[in-house]
Amino acid sequence: MANIHQFDVVVVGAGGAGLTAGLYASRTAKTAVISKLYPTRSHTGAAQGGIGAALGNLEEDRPEWHTYDTVKGSDYLGDQDAIEFMCNEAPQIVYELEHMGLPFDRTPDGRIAQRPFGGHTNNVTGKPVRRACHAADRTGHMILQTLYQQCLKNNVNFFDEFQVVDVLIENGKAAGVVALEIATSELHVFHAKAVIFATGGHGRIWEITSNAYALTGDGIAVALRRGVPAEDMEFFQFHPTGIYKLGILITEGVRGEGGVLINDKGERFMEKYAPKVKDLASRDVVSRSIYLEIREGRGINGSNYVYLDVRPETVNKYAALDGRTNPDGSPYTVTGEQILQKLPDIIDFCRTYLGVDPVTQPMPIQPTAHYAMGGIPTNMYGEVVIDEKNTVMPGLYAAGECACVSVHGANRLGTNSLLDIVVFGKYAGIKAAEYANGADFTPLPADPDGFARQQFDRLRNNQGNENVFQISQEMKREMFDNMGVFRTAETMTHALNKIHELQERAKHIKLTDTGKVFNTELLNAWELTNLLDLAEVTTVSALARQESRGGHAREDFPKRDDVNWLKHTLAWKQNGKVTLGYKPVVITKYQPKERVY
Amino acid sequence: MQVTLKIFRYRPEVDKTFHYETYTLEAAETDRVLDVLERVKGELDGSLSFRRSCAHGVCGSDAVRINGRNMLACKTLIRDVGDKITVEPLLGLKVIKDLIVDMEPFFDNYKKILPYFINDSPLPADGKERLQSPEERARFDETTKCILCAACTTSCPSFWASDQYYGPAALVTAHRFIFDSRDEAAAERLHILAETDGLARCHTAYNCTLACPREIHITKAIGELKLATITGKVG
Numbered sequence: 105m106a107n108i109h110q111f112d113v114v115v116v117g118a119g120g121a122g123l124t125a126g127l128y129a130s131r132t133a134k135t136a137v138i139s140k141l142y143p144t145r146s147h148t149g150a151a152q153g154g155i156g157a158a159l160g161n162l163e164e165d166r167p168e169w170h171t172y173d174t175v176k177g178s179d180y181l182g183d184q185d186a187i188e189f190m191c192n193e194a195p196q197i198v199y200e201l202e203h204m205g206l207p208f209d210r211t212p213d214g215r216i217a218q219r220p221f222g223g224h225t226n227n228v229t230g231k232p233v234r235r236a237c238h239a240a241d242r243t244g245h246m247i248l249q250t251l252y253q254q255c256l257k258n259n260v261n262f263f264d265e266f267q268v269v270d271v272l273i274e275n276g277k278a279a280g281v282v283a284l285e286i287a288t289s290e291l292h293v294f295h296a297k298a299v300i301f302a303t304g305g306h307g308r309i310w311e312i313t314s315n316a317y318a319l320t321g322d323g324i325a326v327a328l329r330r331g332v333p334a335e336d337m338e339f340f341q342f343h344p345t346g347i348y349k350l351g352i353l354i355t356e357g358v359r360g361e362g363g364v365l366i367n368d369k370g371e372r373f374m375e376k377y378a379p380k381v382k383d384l385a386s387r388d389v390v391s392r393s394i395y396l397e398i399r400e401g402r403g404i405n406g407s408n409y410v411y412l413d414v415r416p417e418t419v420n421k422y423a424a425l426d427g428r429t430n431p432d433g434s435p436y437t438v439t440g441e442q443i444l445q446k447l448p449d450i451i452d453f454c455r456t457y458l459g460v461d462p463v464t465q466p467m468p469i470q471p472t473a474h475y476a477m478g479g480i481p482t483n484m485y486g487e488v489v490i491d492e493k494n495t496v497m498p499g500l501y502a503a504g505e506c507a508c509v510s511v512h513g514a515n516r517l518g519t520n521s522l523l524d525i526v527v528f529g530k531y532a533g534i535k536a537a538e539y540a541n542g543a544d545f546t547p548l549p550a551d552p553d554g555f556a557r558q559q560f561d562r563l564r565n566n567q568g569n570e571n572v573f574q575i576s577q578e579m580k581r582e583m584f585d586n587m588g589v590f591r592t593a594e595t596m597t598h599a600l601n602k603i604h605e606l607q608e609r610a611k612h613i614k615l616t617d618t619g620k621v622f623n624t625e626l627l628n629a630w631e632l633t634n635l636l637d638l639a640e641v642t643t644v645s646a647l648a649r650q651e652s653r654g655g656h657a658r659e660d661f662p663k664r665d666d667v668n669w670l671k672h673t674l675a676w677k678q679n680g681k682v683t684l685g686y687k688p689v690v691i692t693k694y695q696p697k698e699r700v701y
Numbered sequence: 702m703q704v705t706l707k708i709f710r711y712r713p714e715v716d717k718t719f720h721y722e723t724y725t726l727e728a729a730e731t732d733r734v735l736d737v738l739e740r741v742k743g744e745l746d747g748s749l750s751f752r753r754s755c756a757h758g759v760c761g762s763d764a765v766r767i768n769g770r771n772m773l774a775c776k777t778l779i780r781d782v783g784d785k786i787t788v789e790p791l792l793g794l795k796v797i798k799d800l801i802v803d804m805e806p807f808f809d810n811y812k813k814i815l816p817y818f819i820n821d822s823p824l825p826a827d828g829k830e831r832l833q834s835p836e837e838r839a840r841f842d843e844t845t846k847c848i849l850c851a852a853c854t855t856s857c858p859s860f861w862a863s864d865q866y867y868g869p870a871a872l873v874t875a876h877r878f879i880f881d882s883r884d885e886a887a888a889e890r891l892h893i894l895a896e897t898d899g900l901a902r903c904h905t906a907y908n909c910t911l912a913c914p915r916e917i918h919i920t921k922a923i924g925e926l927k928l929a930t931i932t933g934k935v936g
Contacts, residue, residue: 145754205884256816621797622799
């Protein structure tokens with residue numbers, strides 16, 4: 105029999121969303137946070153450039169502008185009620201983070217400093233606006249540290265290095281989760297009135313990715329196995345500027361500070377694709393532009409990368425051409441020292457991994473798999489909704505990258521993920537605690553850890569000679585080649601066939617580690633089953649959608665089709681088969697129109 | 702190029718004591734040591750166990766000893782350490798399995814120094830941010846970089862002697878709050894640092910500063926704390 109724990113609220117995942125949820129829930133309810141990593145290892149800590157909020161500390165800005173930019177950035181697939189809610193909440197939550205001690209950079213008058221970011225504009229002039237609140241280029245690191253510290257201060261119960269493996273649903277309500285203690289391989293049942301999933305993304309499906317090894321989509325996969333659908337999985341963001349071959353992210357803040365993208369002919373090619381905001385267009389637009397340049401032979405030396413150039417002479421040249429000014433109206437210029445001060449981590453990454461100094465040399469970059477717009481469907485209070493009619497599943501919540509509210513629609517704007525995790529983490533925490541305080545425990549099913557135990561017994565006792573690493577490599581390569589920035593029915597069908605083949609082969613994985621203590625091979629094998637399931641759901645959802653919108657760009661259907669496809673995809677996986685449904689997009693103030701940057 | 706890895710192995714369910722195993726494989730000089738560890742695990746021996754997550758030096762999971770020095774495996778390239786590479790677990794913390802050590806004493810020490818922002822004064826009336834000048838913010842910038850990887854603490858001879866010593870990482874966090882103009886608990890923290898297992902155990906070996914993958918000048922930060930405990934002044 106497994107170890108049984110009882111809490112009012114159990115949060116799964118300890119990144120920005122999980123810690124915010126844990127912090128708010130713990131104020132009124134007995135709360136545990138379980139995480140497969142030590143909380144400070146979570147990938148929120150890798151977020152660099154900033155968190156978006158219309159504080160207007162350096163120039164005029166308004167939450168309505170932030171709302172419109174986000175709707176437009178989403179290619180009109182975001183739900184406008186939720187987007188408006190998030191952007192209106194943004195200034196308050198940023199002030200709350202500051203009150204918790206977050207060390208934001210400061211303006212000369214002592215306020216939170218802000219920088220421009222892709223897709224964020226002054227809606228009157230159409231020019232980039234300073235909306236991203238930042239702490240050097242480690243804003244996510246500071247958010248993660250600050251939230252963890254506040255959770256310690258508030259005596260939140262942590263279960264570190266516990267891997268969630270199942271969610272318990274009884275009589276249509278959440279009853280808890282099952283987790284594997286990594287140090288011992290023992291299963292633990294967390295009996296709870298409310299469960300909040302905040303398990304992050306699943307970028308590890310792709311070969312070139314900015315995502316941590318840990319980002320294997322566990323929450324979405326576990327929920328899928330229990331009949332909860334996944335929404336809009338075909339929309340996955342490829343960030344334009346990953347370090348060539350490694351995929352490590354180079355923040356959009358580099359372009360916010362004046363960096364430009366340059367092709368083999370030395371041209372600033374974004375002028376062609378986004379005449380107004382150029383290098384600060386939305387990420388989907390910039391990634392596609394890079395691909396097109398490479399395809400037409402204008403990658404550096406004919407290869408599959410371009411340059412991101414933030415050398416002061418380059419920045420100053422193009423800032424003068426653009427007529428960019430400081431808040432006081434003087435011409436915008438930078439020195440090498442200022443670049444170093446504003447982007448210390450980026451410079452460190454480039455020096456370490458490339459031997460390139462961005463102050464004196466351009467950086468080789470290529471698009472990198474970065475962010476899941478799709479995930480577990482929720483409403484704006486973090487409540488999980490399980491069908492076309494948005495029926496709430498009592499007691500189940502999700503927040504952050506694993507959730508789909510949907511505020512990012514078909515393409516997320518930079519700085520909106522850090523905002524998403526704290527706004528929706530907060531409301532999921534508050535709502536889950538409220539719910540728990542008015543509800544009784546749903547009785548646990550008989551043999552609560554049975555389903556989890558079966559999965560792990562099967563992995564331990566498989567017969568065959570397949571290898572976790574090999575299957576994983578084949579999946580990543582296939583998905584990057586055929587389910588990447590551009591897709592066609594042919595490439596996606598190829599990918600789907602390959603995924604099915606790999607799912608079969610994964611049933612014959614042979615493990616060499618038979619131990620119970622930190623059996624990371626066993627965990628990697630289980631995570632691979634999650635990645636394969638999500639790769640399948642992503643590909644099936646993408647094949648069905650016969651249009652191009654945001655992060656889903658089809659060469660055989662190059663135009664957006666609002667008549668037939670202005671709707672969210674829902675994908676279920678049951679009895680080994682993926683089925684699809686659709687639900688309408690919430691449109692309040694902004695009717696869809698052509699998207700031009 | 703061909704790389705030879707000598708890796709510390711200990712599986713508690715099988716081994717009475719530790720031993721080293723040697724693996725040889727082809728690698729590029731720009732590969733990370735973590736890439737090579739992943740390939741050993743993936744292609745040669747699935748039972749090799751280590752922690753890792755972000756793979757680019759910001760999460761702090763994969764601090765290990767490489768050729769005798771504490772480093773992050775993901776931030777160390779083959780060309781930095783050569784083609785003969787010895788990888789061992791951090792010193793001063795109990796080995797659980799292979800390269801995985803018990804991190805609990807490390808985090809217990811972190812928790813001793815009140816590692817969270819404290820300010821019980823009323824918030825600004827407009828509900829907005831507390832003001833802080835760029836100069837005040839710069840005062841503690843460096844110590845905000847810490848990723849709690851434990852490379853510093855486990856390179857410290859005083860910590861090897863006693864894991865009751867808070868260790869450099871906890872002191873770095875103390876510095877981050879004590880020198881933050883908005884925080885109000887400097888006196889309380891300085892009192893904690895003045896205990897036997899606090900600052901007095903730092904004998905300025907400088908190992909921590911050399912080990913820090915975030916290039917924090919830890920010994921300098923500890924020096925500033927020592928001065929503050931003597932003068933009672935923070936600035």
